[in-house]
Structures are given as structure tokens and as C-alpha cells.
Amino acid sequence: MKEAFELLLQANFQKYLEILNDLIRIPSVSFENFDRKNVEHSALFLKNLLEKEGFENAQLLTPPGGHSSVFAEIPGKTDVPVILLYAHHDVQPPLRKELWKSPPFEPEIRNGRLYGRGSADDKAGIVLHLAAARLVKEALGERTPHLKILIEGEEEIGSPGLEFLLKEHAVLLKNDAVIVADLSNFAKGVPALTASLRGMTAAEVKVSALEAPLHSGSWSGPIPDPVQALCRMIASLTDDEGKIIVKNFSDTVAVPTNEEKEKYAALRIKEKTFRKDSGLLDGVAFTVPENLLPETLWRAPSVTVTAMETPGGFENVGNVLQNTARARISIRLAPGMDSKTAVNALTEHLKSVCPFHLHLSVTAETGAEAVIIDTSHPYFRKMFQALETGYGTEAKIIGCGATIPGVILFQKAFGEIPVLLLGVEDPECNAHGENESLYLEDFKKSILSEALFFHSVMEINSFS
Ligand SMILES: [Zn+2]
Missing domain, CATH: 3.40.630.10 (Zn peptidases)
Structure with a gap:
């Protein structure tokens, strides 16, 4: 035929x-x-x-x-x-x-x-x-x-x-x-x-400390900086190896079977090719060794900060203590995960690490499952x-x-x-x-x- x-x-x-x-x-x-x-x-x-x-x-x-x-x-x-x-x-x-x-x-x-x-x-x-x-x-x-x-x-x-x-x-x-x-x-x-x-969902996270930005000379020090606070909160989502450490977040991930792992290994995906295809800069390291590249990309969740913003941005930068900061965190869900559970776990984690009783809001987008x-x-x-x-x-x-x-x-x-x-x-x-x-x-x-x-x-x- x-x-x-x-x-x-x-x-x-x-x-x-x-x-x-x-x-x-x-x-x-x-x-x-x-x-x-x-x-x-x-x-x-x-x-x-x-x-x-x-x-x-x-x-x-x-x-x-x-x-x-x-x-x-x-x-x-x-x-x-x-x-x-x-x-x-x-x-x-x-x-x-x-x-x-x-x-x-x-x-x-x-x-x-x-x-x-x-x-x-x-x-x-x-x-x-x-x-x-x-x-x-x-x-x-x-x-x-x-x-x-x-x-x-x-x-x-x-x-x-x-x-x-x-x-x-x-x-x-x-x-x-x-x-x-x-x-x-x-x-x-x-x-x-x-x-x-993988599935996907996302959340907008906003922390606020003040009604409006203030002169940083007159006010910074005793008043917490919401931008640094947000950075620390986001940084606490992963460990030094980039692995997500949010409680209850990835408990239900369907771990690849040995047969699947063997199949991934047989693809012989090379770090060199991965580096070239992704355009990763010279010297920048991957978060996992070569043999875990496919499994990490296809079968593990990831969190990515897709946007971060302070009022005014770089165009209107001045010596001010910002009143608020926000970020959009995109979540890729591994098979076995559920978008609502993942966002809830993320929200709970952010609440638990939000310093100085800053005002925190987390708004979730609708998810699509893996x-x-x-x-x-x-x-x-x-x-x-x-x-x-x-x-x-x-x-x-x-x-x-x-x-x-x-x-x-x-x-x-x-x-x-x-x-x-x-x-x-x-x-x-x-x-x-x-x-x-x-x-x-x-x-x-x-x-x-x-x-x-x-x-x-x-x-x-x-x-x-
Ligand atoms: Zn398409």
C-alpha cells in the first residue's frame, strides 16, 4: 500500500x-x-x-x-x-x-x-x-x-x-x-x-505592606520590603537542586514504572543535544543529571515564575519602598497530580512562609490535567x-x-x-x-x- x-x-x-x-x-x-x-x-x-x-x-x-x-x-x-x-x-x-x-x-x-x-x-x-x-x-x-x-x-x-x-x-x-x-x-x-x-495551572501571588510606595530614605528599615518578601517566598518553593519542596504538592505523582524508565533511558537523550536545542548558556548547569532529563521533563512537576512586577516597573524606578509586589507562578502538573490539590498546597505553603504578616492573596487560574x-x-x-x-x-x-x-x-x-x-x-x-x-x-x-x-x-x- x-x-x-x-x-x-x-x-x-x-x-x-x-x-x-x-x-x-x-x-x-x-x-x-x-x-x-x-x-x-x-x-x-x-x-x-x-x-x-x-x-x-x-x-x-x-x-x-x-x-x-x-x-x-x-x-x-x-x-x-x-x-x-x-x-x-x-x-x-x-x-x-x-x-x-x-x-x-x-x-x-x-x-x-x-x-x-x-x-x-x-x-x-x-x-x-x-x-x-x-x-x-x-x-x-x-x-x-x-x-x-x-x-x-x-x-x-x-x-x-x-x-x-x-x-x-x-x-x-x-x-x-x-x-x-x-x-x-x-x-x-x-x-x-x-x-x-503534563498538565498546567497557574496562580497570581500578591504581597502588600503599604497603602502606597514611600520615600525609601524616610521609611525603609523598620517597614518590611514586600518585594524581598515575595522573592524569599518564591525561593522557598524549591531546594538548592531545584526540586519542589512544597508539602502535599507532589504526593500523588504517578512514578514511572521500571519499564518506562528503561524506555526513557533507551532514548539516549544527551545533555549536549538538550543544551543546544534549549539554548542553555555555556556553563549553566541542569538541575538533574543527564539520565534524568526525560523523566524530569515529562513525569515530574515544575514551578516557573512567568512574570514578576513592582508598581511602576523599571520605567518609573525611583528610590522608593514599594508597597506591593506580585508574581505569576505557572505550575506544570505531572501525571497523577490534580490541579486543585496542587494550587491548594502552593497556597498553604505561601501562607506559612509569608513574613511580617504581610497581606497575601493567591488567585488561581483554571487548570488542565495531565x-x-x-x-x-x-x-x-x-x-x-x-x-x-x-x-x-x-x-x-x-x-x-x-x-x-x-x-x-x-x-x-x-x-x-x-x-x-x-x-x-x-x-x-x-x-x-x-x-x-x-x-x-x-x-x-x-x-x-x-x-x-x-x-x-x-x-x-x-x-x-
Ligand atoms: Zn499547538
Whole structure:
């Protein structure tokens, strides 16, 4: 089957590349300060595109006050499981425009990579699904599984409306398995399926000592400095090795099994590669030794200070004793943890270490839970095999330190269905950063692999 698919893909690849370019040209940033018309334009563009490409029942699904998602389907055989293909069409802001070597919304190919915002995350995911679906349809006609596609419009802002959509359109979206194309390969040319995701939550912490800033000469000394207090409180969250030491915070973490640990070790992730991919400065040490890098990134929680602020900031700095200070602490949850318990533990800890009876407030954001995927499910095995055939090389099972809120929501809405996590990002793609790019050779192989998976699914009539 591979050769037949390959020939078809070869004949159509240029078209899919142009579709991807068209998508990149739409600056569909879903963040609040950006023009929401662009996300709507992107949704409409996709609806028309899917119709043109032979999908049926194409429609926009819009949560109240939110950005539109796009749905469409290709009917197939009724006695094989229905597969829902998920990707998202909103993108991250372009960040610092001057750092882009080519403009973020003008696609450009350099050295086999396609540059542009969304090229990898996640407009490639959309075209991957579209192309793979077209491929099987063309090659197999009626003998394809029923494929549904859902392209979300607000993934990058935490999928606030997805739960609503899954409830409101439960019948339309009903499926037996989901393929999420929004993740990363192990390396350039090395395909991977992701078996765990960390969850995420965050809290804003504010400490106050005074009604307003004061002359530091006249008042500092007897009056405590809330900025230093906040720094000390934050510093007490971890020990000298960077390990979180908050009581009751990580008690429920699902410790990797020996088998999982062996698998992580077999990936042979090198400190050198990790250093290069992350851009860690010369001489700066990791918090853990090389052999614990994957486990720490994928299976352990982390706390990160994503913002810290004093009134006025550097622009208005003077010799004043600040009245207040605040920070946003982002928490990555390891599988087994629960977002509410984690935030409660963090709050209790901060209360217990807050000095001088300063006024403390902790405001939590809504969380998204971590995920563990059943790697023994027949669908997981089939997809793993399809990736190996499509890429012509050994595939890897990896974890991911990031969060996809949709995965838990899919399992909540459709029962314990298999969710397959794959994607065309790689360690060089710089998704969310400047000069985001997609390695086109792997993009092509991913389309082929997914088409092979659809074909192989025809042999499974049930999950038993
Ligand atoms: Zn994404």
C-alpha cells in the first residue's frame, strides 16, 4: 500500500504545500489583544477549503463569545470505528518581529524547512489530516473508515470553549478514537508517539505592606520590603537542586514504572543535544543529571515564575519602598497530580512562609490535567507501526512536558477512547518562538504514515 500512497502523495504534495502557505498567511492569533476577525477569517477559509476537498457537512462550531472551530467529515464504512482528527488553526503571537529572518506571516522555504508562524504549530497538523484523509479516500474509495475533523480556534489560549463544543455537539463529534496532530517527533527524521502530557495551572501571588510606595530614605528599615518578601517566598518553593519542596504538592505523582524508565533511558537523550536545542548558556548547569532529563521533563512537576512586577516597573524606578509586589507562578502538573490539590498546597505553603504578616492573596487560574496514554491499545500499536513504515525507520515512544487541554476533555466526553498524540514538530522547529519552522520531508512522511494507519484500521472491527 505504501507505494500507491506515495505516488498519489507525490502527485499532490505541491498542492498541500500551497494550502499550508495560504493558512500561514492568515495571522490567526487568538490572544485577546489581537484582531479576532483574523481567527474568524481563518475558520471560514478552512470551511470552504474542506468543502472544496470533498469533505461533507462542513460547518463552524462557535462557543459563546469564543473563536470558531471548524468541523467536517468524510463518511466511510459503518462497521469500523469512527476516527476524529484534531488540530487547531489559531496561532501564538509572532513575538519580536525584528528577530524573524523572514516575516512571520509570509511563508518561506530555506534548507528544506518552511518558515512562518503556525508552519509547525499547528497549521501543518491541519494539512496533515486533510492530506491523509484525501489520500485514503482517493486510493480506497468506499473502503475507508468514517473520518471526522475538528479544527479548534482557541487552543493557544487554553481551549476555553472546547468543553462546551464537545457537549453541545456531542452527536456530531461522536467517535471511537481521536488523533491529535499537535505534537513533536523525537528528532528530525525520527517519528514518535507521545505517551504522556503534563498538565498546567497557574496562580497570581500578591504581597502588600503599604497603602502606597514611600520615600525609601524616610521609611525603609523598620517597614518590611514586600518585594524581598515575595522573592524569599518564591525561593522557598524549591531546594538548592531545584526540586519542589512544597508539602502535599507532589504526593500523588504517578512514578514511572521500571519499564518506562528503561524506555526513557533507551532514548539516549544527551545533555549536549538538550543544551543546544534549549539554548542553555555555556556553563549553566541542569538541575538533574543527564539520565534524568526525560523523566524530569515529562513525569515530574515544575514551578516557573512567568512574570514578576513592582508598581511602576523599571520605567518609573525611583528610590522608593514599594508597597506591593506580585508574581505569576505557572505550575506544570505531572501525571497523577490534580490541579486543585496542587494550587491548594502552593497556597498553604505561601501562607506559612509569608513574613511580617504581610497581606497575601493567591488567585488561581483554571487548570488542565495531565495525561497518560495506554500504549498497549491496538490503535496505539497500529499507529506506531504506521509511523515506522511511513518514515522507514524505528519510531519512539516519548513524553511531552507541555499541556493539551483537549485530550482530557475528549476522554471525558467520549469515554475511555484511545487518543493518539503525534505531530510534525521537532526540536528545531521553535514553535511559539521566532522563526518557527516545519521540516518538509517529515511533513510528507507524516501524511503517508497517517494514511497507512487509516488503511490498517480497516482490519480492526472492534477494540476488543
Ligand atoms: Zn499547538
